[in-house]
Amino acid sequence: MASKNQVFIAIIGAGGVGKCFIGQLTELAKRRPSPRLSLCYVATSKKALFHNDYAEVPTADVVAAVAASSRAPPALSELAEYLAKAPAKVVLVDNTSSQDVADSYPLFLSRGVSIVTPNKKAFSGSFSLWRDIFAASATSGAKVFHEASCGAGLPIISTIKDLVDTGDEVTRIEGVLSGTMSFLFNSFAPLNGAGGKWSAEVAKAKELGYTEPDPRDDLNGLDVARKLTVLGRLAGLEIESPTSFPVQSLIPKALESVASGDEFMQRLPEFDSEMEEIKAAAEREGKVVRFVGSIDVGAKQVKVGLEKFDRSHPIAALKGSDNIISFYTKRYGANPLIIQGAGAGGEVTAMGVTSDLLKVLAQIS
Amino acid sequence: MASKNQVFIAIIGAGGVGKCFIGQLTELAKRRPSPRLSLCYVATSKKALFHNDYAEVPTADVVAAVAASSRAPPALSELAEYLAKAPAKVVLVDNTSSQDVADSYPLFLSRGVSIVTPNKKAFSGSFSLWRDIFAASATSGAKVFHEASCGAGLPIISTIKDLVDTGDEVTRIEGVLSGTMSFLFNSFAPLNGAGGKWSAEVAKAKELGYTEPDPRDDLNGLDVARKLTVLGRLAGLEIESPTSFPVQSLIPKALESVASGDEFMQRLPEFDSEMEEIKAAAEREGKVVRFVGSIDVGAKQVKVGLEKFDRSHPIAALKGSDNIISFYTKRYGANPLIIQGAGAGGEVTAMGVTSDLLKVLAQIS
Numbered sequence: 132m133a134s135k136n137q138v139f140i141a142i143i144g145a146g147g148v149g150k151c152f153i154g155q156l157t158e159l160a161k162r163r164p165s166p167r168l169s170l171c172y173v174a175t176s177k178k179a180l181f182h183n184d185y186a187e188v189p190t191a192d193v194v195a196a197v198a199a200s201s202r203a204p205p206a207l208s209e210l211a212e213y214l215a216k217a218p219a220k221v222v223l224v225d226n227t228s229s230q231d232v233a234d235s236y237p238l239f240l241s242r243g244v245s246i247v248t249p250n251k252k253a254f255s256g257s258f259s260l261w262r263d264i265f266a267a268s269a270t271s272g273a274k275v276f277h278e279a280s281c282g283a284g285l286p287i288i289s290t291i292k293d294l295v296d297t298g299d300e301v302t303r304i305e306g307v308l309s310g311t312m313s314f315l316f317n318s319f320a321p322l323n324g325a326g327g328k329w330s331a332e333v334a335k336a337k338e339l340g341y342t343e344p345d346p347r348d349d350l351n352g353l354d355v356a357r358k359l360t361v362l363g364r365l366a367g368l369e370i371e372s373p374t375s376f377p378v379q380s381l382i383p384k385a386l387e388s389v390a391s392g393d394e395f396m397q398r399l400p401e402f403d404s405e406m407e408e409i410k411a412a413a414e415r416e417g418k419v420v421r422f423v424g425s426i427d428v429g430a431k432q433v434k435v436g437l438e439k440f441d442r443s444h445p446i447a448a449l450k451g452s453d454n455i456i457s458f459y460t461k462r463y464g465a466n467p468l469i470i471q472g473a474g475a476g477g478e479v480t481a482m483g484v485t486s487d488l489l490k491v492l493a494q495i496s
Numbered sequence: 497m498a499s500k501n502q503v504f505i506a507i508i509g510a511g512g513v514g515k516c517f518i519g520q521l522t523e524l525a526k527r528r529p530s531p532r533l534s535l536c537y538v539a540t541s542k543k544a545l546f547h548n549d550y551a552e553v554p555t556a557d558v559v560a561a562v563a564a565s566s567r568a569p570p571a572l573s574e575l576a577e578y579l580a581k582a583p584a585k586v587v588l589v590d591n592t593s594s595q596d597v598a599d600s601y602p603l604f605l606s607r608g609v610s611i612v613t614p615n616k617k618a619f620s621g622s623f624s625l626w627r628d629i630f631a632a633s634a635t636s637g638a639k640v641f642h643e644a645s646c647g648a649g650l651p652i653i654s655t656i657k658d659l660v661d662t663g664d665e666v667t668r669i670e671g672v673l674s675g676t677m678s679f680l681f682n683s684f685a686p687l688n689g690a691g692g693k694w695s696a697e698v699a700k701a702k703e704l705g706y707t708e709p710d711p712r713d714d715l716n717g718l719d720v721a722r723k724l725t726v727l728g729r730l731a732g733l734e735i736e737s738p739t740s741f742p743v744q745s746l747i748p749k750a751l752e753s754v755a756s757g758d759e760f761m762q763r764l765p766e767f768d769s770e771m772e773e774i775k776a777a778a779e780r781e782g783k784v785v786r787f788v789g790s791i792d793v794g795a796k797q798v799k800v801g802l803e804k805f806d807r808s809h810p811i812a813a814l815k816g817s818d819n820i821i822s823f824y825t826k827r828y829g830a831n832p833l834i835i836q837g838a839g840a841g842g843e844v845t846a847m848g849v850t851s852d853l854l855k856v857l858a859q860i861s
Contacts, residue, residue: 158663285833286651286658293651293851298523322808443687445836448808453831462843466818468650471810472833479827486658494858 136165137219138496139185140488141172141210141244144226145194148249148279151481152226157190159485166496171217172210173197176227179204185217207235215242220495222488225250226481234260240267240275245495247487249279249480254364255357255373261364274491279483281358282308282454282474290470291365291458299462301366304426306456307446308358310475311349312422314341314452320410320419322442329406330399337396341452345392350381352422355435359424362456366428379436381422413439419447445469501530502584503861504550505853506537506575506609509591510559513614513644516846517591522555524850531861536582537575538562541592544569550582572600580607585860587853590615591846599625605632605640610860612852614644614845619729620722620738626729639856644848646723647673647819647839655835656730656823664827666731669791671821672814673723675840676714677787679706679817685775685784687807694771695764702761706817710757715746717787717800724789724798727821731793744801746787778804784812810834 140156142149153173160168170188172181178200180188188196205213214221223239225232225248233253236246237260253264254277268275278288294301307313319332326332333350336342342349356373363370370376380387383402386395413420418439423446426433440447449455454474457467473479505521507514518538525533535553537546538561545553545565553561570578579586588604590597590613598618601611602625618629619642633640643653659666672678684697691697698715701707707714721738728735735741745752747760748767754760778785783804788811791798805812814820819839822832838844 155663162663284658284662284827286655286835289654290651293649293847293854296854297649297847297850298520298527299847443813445810445813448810448813451831462649462841462847463838466816466838468835468837470651470833470835473828473831476827482658482662482664482827485662489658489661 136496137167137169138492139169139171139214139217139219139221140224141181141214141221142170142224142226143174143204143229143232145173145175145197146226147477148480148484149226150194151477152224152484153190153193155478155481155485156488159489160190166492169219171221172214174204176204176229178202181213207232208238211235211238211242211244214239214244221245222247222491222495224248224484224488226484228252230256236260236275237263237267240264240273241271243271243273245274245491247276247484247491249277249283249484251280251354251357251361253277254280255360258364258369258371274494276487276490277361278487279480281361282456282470283476284479284482284486285454285456285470285472285474287456287470288361288365290468291362294458294460294468295365295367299460300428301458301460302428303459303467304359304362304366304428304456305446305459305467306424306454307421307449308424308454308456308474309349309355309422310452310454310473311336311341311343312355313449313454313474316419316421317449317451319406320413320421322419322447324414326410328400328403330396330403333399334396345395347382347386347392347395352378352380352435355422355424359426359433359435363426363428363433366426368426368428368431368433370433376433377436378434381437409437417442421446421449445471501861502532502534503857504534504536504579504582504584504586505589506546506579506586507535507589507591508539508569508594508597510538510540510562511591512842513845513849514591515559516842517589517849518555518558520843520846520850521853524854525555531857534584536586537579539569541569541594543567546578572597573603576600576603576607576609579604579609586610587612587856587860589613589849589853591849593617595621601625601640602628602632605629605638606636608636608638610639610856612641612849612856614642614648614849616645616719616722616726618642619645620725623729623734623736639859641852641855642726643852644845646726647821647835648841649844649847649851650819650821650835650837650839652821652835653726653730655833656727659823659825659827659833660730660732664825665793666823666825667793668824668832669724669727669731669793669821670811670824670832671789671819672786672811673789673819673821673839674714674720674787675817675819675838676701676706676708677720678814678819678839679704681784681786682814682816684771685778685786687784687812689779691775693765693768695761695768698764699761710760712747712751712757712760717743717745720787720789720800724791724800728791728793728798731791733791733793733796733798735798741798742801743799746802774802782807786811786814810836
C-alpha cells in the first residue's frame with residue numbers, strides 16, 4: 132500500500148539515457164529514504180513492466196526484466212489513466228525522443244502527473260503544444276522540468292529560467308549546442324591550424340559514435356534548431372517551430388536524397404573542397420569556422436549555421452565535443468554569462484533528468 | 497489578515513544588494529500575484545520598520561522609510577520570535593554580511609523561518625555553525641538557500657549541489673572567485689603582454705569601486721578563502737574554517753599593520769618590483785599569473801593564491817572583473833563543467849537572492 136511519504140516513478144525509454152537514469156535512480160533511492168521512490172512502470176517501445184495494483188517494480192536488472200515482459204505498452208491515454216489513479220503522486224520520466232509521448236504531455240499533466248525529461252520534441256515542436264503543456268501544468272499544479280532537453284546536464288534551462296523569472300532581460304543567446312558539431316569543427320578547424328579533411332572528420336566522428344547512425348541527422352542542423360527553439364521560447368519569443376527560421380544544413384544538396392547513410396559517407400569526399408574553402412576563408416581573416424546557433428531576442432532573429440570567430444573567442448577555444456552557451460542580458464552587460472562542458476552522453480544527460488526529479492520531489496512531496 | 501496564499505518577507509540589510517533586491521522583489525510581486533508576497537519587516541543595522549500586527553510594509557520608497565523609522569531593530573532572538581508567530585510562512589532575506597545575523601540562522605530555521613541570502617559568513621564560518629544550520633533546516637523543514645554567497649547570480653552553488661545530489665563525484669574545483677582579483681590581474685598581466693604597475697592597477701580598481709574601501713580587505717585573499725570553504729563543504733569536505741588552509745595574501749608583510757588604507761596605498765609602490773618579478777617569471781614560461789582558488793577533493797587540499805596559466809587556458813582569457821569556475825567531476829571527465837560571468841555587482845547579486853526566493857516559494861507555498 133502507498134504511504135503518504137511515497138512518490139511513484141514511471142519510466143518510458145530504457146536506451147542509453149534511460150539505463151543511466153535507472154542507475155542514478157537506484158543510487159538516489161539508497162541515499163535518500165524519504166520520500167520513498169517506488170518504480171511502478173517501466174516501458175520500452177515494445178514492452179512494459181507494471182502491475183495493476185501499483186506494486187513496486189524492483190530496479191535491479193529492470194531493463195532485462197522489461198525486455199522479458201509479456202505485456203505490450205498500453206496506449207498513452209491508458210497509461211495516463213493508470214498513473215492518474217495511483218495511490219500517491221507520480222512523476223513520469225520520459226527518456227525517449229518520441230513525438231507521440233511528447234504530444235501526450237498535456238494529458239499527463241492535466242491528470243496531475245509531473246514530468247521530467249530530456250525529450251526535446253515536446254518543447255521544440257509546435258508552439259501550440261508548448262502552450263498546452265505549460266497551461267496544463269499551471270492548471271493542475273503538476274510540474275514539468277526539461278533541463279536535459281538542451282546541453283544534457285549543463286545548467287542551461289535552469290539558468291535562462293532564473294534570468295527571466297527574476298526580471299532580467301535576455302538580449303542575445305549564442306552557442307555551440309551540438310556535441311557532434313562541436314567535435315567536427317574542433318577537429319576540422321582547430322586553433323592550431325591543423326585538421327583533417329571534412330569527410331574524414333565526419334567518418335571519424337561516426338566511428339567514435341559521436342554521430343547518429345546516419346550522420347545527415349546531425350549535419351542537417353535540426354538538433355541545434357530544436358535547442359534554439361526551446362531557448363528562444365524561454366527568452367520570450369513565440370517561435371512557431373524549429374523550421375520557422377533559417378537553418379544552414381551541411382548536407383550537400385546532391386546528397387540530400389541518396390538512399391542510405393553509407394552511400395552518403397561514400398560520396399561525401401566529393402564535397403571536401405567546398406568545406407576546405409570555407410575553412411580557408413576564415414583563416415584568411417585570422418579566424419576559425421564553427422557551427423553555431425544564435426538568437427537576437429530584440430530583433431526576434433534566430434539562426435543556425437556556420438560563423439567565423441576570432442581565435443580568442445571562447446567558442447573558438449572549445450575542446451572535444453563540449454557545448455558552450457553565452458547569455459547576454461541587461462544585467463550582465465557586455466560580458467555574457469557563459470556555461471560550458473559536455474552537452475551529450477548518457478550519464479550527464481541522465482544527471483539533468485535526475486536533478487530535475489529532485490526539484491520536482493522538493494516541490495510535490 | 498493573512499490568507500493561506502500569502503508569504504511574509506522580512507529583509508535585513510538595505511545597502512547596495514539590499515536596494516537592488518527590494519527593486520526586484522517589487523517587480524516580482526507585480527508579475528506574480530500568487531503567492532502574495534507581503535513585506536513585514538525591513539531593517540538596517542540602525543533602524544527597523546515593522547508592525548506588531550504584521551501589517552504590510554509598502555515596498556515603495558521603503559529604504560527611505562526605514563531610515564526615517566523611530567524604531568531600532570529588535571534583538572535577533574526577538575526578531576525570530578516575531579517572525580515565528582507570523583500568520584503565514586516567512587522568508588527572511590539577509591542582505592547583510594553580518595556574522596551576528598549568520599550566527600542566528602539555526603534559531604530562525606528551527607522556528608520555521610526560511611532563509612535566502614548572499615551572506616557568506618554563515619556558510620564559511622565555523623564548521624559547527626554550518627552543521628547547525630542544515631540540521632535546523634532538516635528538522636523544521638524551513639529552507640535555506642545561498643546561491644549569491646559565491647559568484648553572485650552565477651549558478652555555482654546550485655550546480656555543485658545538483659552534481660553532488662545526483663550522485664556525481666566532484667574531484668577538483670578551480671576558479672577565479674573574486675571580481676576584484678580578476679580585474680586586478682586581467683589588467684596587470686593581460687594576455688596581450690601590456691599592463692600597468694601593480695600599485696597603479698590597485699589604485700585604478702579602488703577608484704572604480706572594485707575594491708573594498710581598504711583594498712587590503714580584498715588583497716588578503718580571505719574573500720576567496722570563504723567562497724572556497726563553502727564550495728569545499730558542498731563537495732563533501734569538512735573544512736573547519738577559511739583560515740584552516742593555505743591562503744596567500746598579496747599584502748606585503750611590511751604593510752600588514754599600517755594604520756589606514758590610505759597609508760597602505762601610498763606605500764604600495766615600494767613593492768611593485770616584487771609583483772613585476774612574479775609577472776615576468778610567468779611570462780618567461782609563456783604563461784600569465786592569476787589569483788585563483790582550488791580544491792583537490794580526493795587529497796582534501798584547499799588553497800588560495802597566485803598560479804601560472806597557459807595563455808590558452810580559460811582562466812587566462814578572463815575579461816573585466818568576471819569570475820570563472822571549473823568543476824571537474826567523475827561524470828564530466830577530462831573537460832570540466834565551466835561557469836563564467838560577472839561575479840559581483842548589486843543587480844546580479846540580488847538576482848541570486850531573488851532566484852533563491854523563487855525556489856523557496858515553489859517549495860513552501
